[in-house]
Amino acid sequence: MTNCAEPVDPTSTHRDKVDFTGVQWKSVEWTNICLLYLRACESASPHSILGDEFAARDVARIDYDFDRIHRVVRPEVNKYMVALRSAQFDALATDYLDRHPDAVVLHLGCGLHSRAMRLARPGTPWFDVDLPDVIALRRRLYAETGTYRMIGSSVTEPEWIEDLPRGGPVLILAEGLLMYITPGEVTDLLHRLLDRFDTGELIADFLSPWGPRMSKVLTKGLIKWGTHDGSEINRWEPRLRLAGDSPIMAGYHQIQPAPQRLLYRTQFAIRPIRNYDRLFRYAF
Template sequence: MNEPAQQRVGGDSLTGVSETALLTLNGRAYQASRPDAIIDDPMAVRLVNSIDFDFAKFGRKGQEMALRSLAVDGCAVSYIRDHPQCTVVALAEGLQTSFWRLDHAIPDAQFRWLSVDLPPVIALRDELLPSSPRITNLAQSALDYSWMDRVDDAHGVFITAEGLLMYLQPHEAMDLIRQCAKRFPGAQMFFDLPPVMVKKFAPKGMRSSKRYRVPPMPFSLSLRELSDLVHTMPGVRAVHDIPMPRGRGTFFHTVFPAVWRFGPIKQYRGVYALLDFG
């Protein structure tokens, strides 16, 4: 007897910037499902298979999304090992599956998780992802700072803003960093930014395919501008330029990480930034 087909959940409730959650999920799941996978993320694969959506419209499924997740995972694991009972705050988390990757990577994990995103995204997470007593989902904007009152900061805080700040207006992005630094001394914050030239040369957003245009990215900072935050933004104690993880194939394993480290290029490339607050 054939088993009944699993009912799939529609993904069309995500629009605008929220729809990029499906874009990044698709890329990460594809890389995790390959025989030569660069990321261990079976939850992402199951998520894609559970969502009824035209993922093909996004076009290519390159390694970049998986590499970004590996970068933030490495920073988070390092912080959690030093602060085993900390709270991880995932701002605009989308359909990331970071909690389960980190839970798998850290034996006897005790860290707690606070996921903050808009109501349609949280509704999908509630419907499709497993629950845990260590996870709290908040259906609100990351710019509604009331989420800060829900953070247990007694044992340390690690904040991720993966794929968020570039879609904010400059004053919004800078104020979010400023408020996090003010509220959570001793915490760390990870975020990524595109090359500064993106907002100039693609003011309406970049096309990933003939059928999809990524939303505009009005905010970015060069590595030099980020480093200046130590002197210009109270509470920012240090800024770390996180290396590009190695991927698969000659370009992503060797060329791209080398270019990322090449001095003359640093002010023009994108950034994986880790900020220390204190």
């Protein structure tokens, strides 16, 4: 058995095992389990960057072949990439919520991420949105509350937005998502969301133009578009203005093991690798 899960607290109300064994190999749901596992592995480190204690507890509850996942995802290296990206999202989200305590939060493509449980403040309306099969898995781990909702829908479908409140500030989080839908679908999604709310921020990561080129060879074209500087978003939705950007590896100095830190430092020094996946923040 791998060592990326915490023992389940016997006093916890969420201690029952959850059966994910029916999830098919290399499906969208499988990918989300892999990301959950990587967050759990990194958060179990003595000097964790992300500090996602929910991830380790969730992995401990889930009945799945994590030994096989461990061999495939190589957490000793790849857990840091996942943690660095998520930690930047967390920091920017926390900053926005500190400044706008009355905001609505939309986590698009939420997967099995525990961000809602870790960052939401009392009374903050939080909507986690993902494909129906992914949300079905989430519902085995988490329960809705008066302020926390899960919506099972593709973000490209217009109907789910009718479940959201109108007006006020909104924080839109899209981690590892928008590059998988076409520019036209991104444009339509942004139009609908900005029509719904008065003000807010979009925090999203995008791949460089190498992303779709490599995807044609490696993943049958799953990556639909890439960007050099994030300016496409402003052209597709002029109400959004770029407020900042950063390579997702920018915090590599926080990695404690020296060999892995050296590897990430070396990658960061190579511009095409450093800029392959960047985080962008837009305001409106």
